[in-house]
Amino acid sequence: MRTPCAAAFALGVVALGPMGTPARAQPLTPDAGEGRQLAAKLCSNCHLTEGNGVAAPRADVPSFMAIAKSPRTTPESLAAAIILPHPEMPGIALTRSEIRHLIAYVMALRE
Ligand code: HEC
Numbered sequence: 001m002r003t004p005c006a007a008a009f010a011l012g013v014v015a016l017g018p019m020g021t022p023a024r025a026q027p028l029t030p031d032a033g034e035g036r037q038l039a040a041k042l043c044s045n046c047h048l049t050e051g052n053g054v055a056a057p058r059a060d061v062p063s064f065m066a067i068a069k070s071p072r073t074t075p076e077s078l079a080a081a082i083i084l085p086h087p088e089m090p091g092i093a094l095t096r097s098e099i100r101h102l103i104a105y106v107m108a109l110r111e
């Protein structure tokens with residue numbers, strides 16, 4: 001079993017590196033618990049962000065469980081979907097740490 005945290009961390013270095021240097025040091029360890037809270041706050045208007053089977057807020061939006069289980073999903077694809085605002089998704093300003101937490105959370109749902 002690959003560790004999603006290591007993958008997400010590597011991704012952060014590779015894919016998010018060119019976006020610039022943060023003005024001050026940020027914690028770099030992806031934390032799925034942080035990601036879960038961010039998802040509940042920022043993403044749950046549209047996505048079902050918990051795996052508890054409660055009805056999705058919107059039937060036409062994939063749940064985070066479904067996204068996590070899709071074989072197409074990788075930390076890279078998640079980063080792309082989060083960084084490039086998707087249809088209807090407002091351009092939510094996220095720090096690189098927040099993006100890594102969200103990726104860690106979604107990848108953890110797969111297990
Ligand atoms: C305003 C509604 C809305 C919000 C808020 C929103 N999304 Fe989405 N999201 C969508 C819709 C609609 C789609 C499907 C669009 C598509 O496939 O192009 C989607 C698709 C995605 C996908 C790609 C799924 C796939 O594999 O096809 C990811 C990843 C994703 N959202 C992550 C997030 C994250 C993380 C947040 C919170 C930071 C978020 N979304 C907030 C509406 C939203």
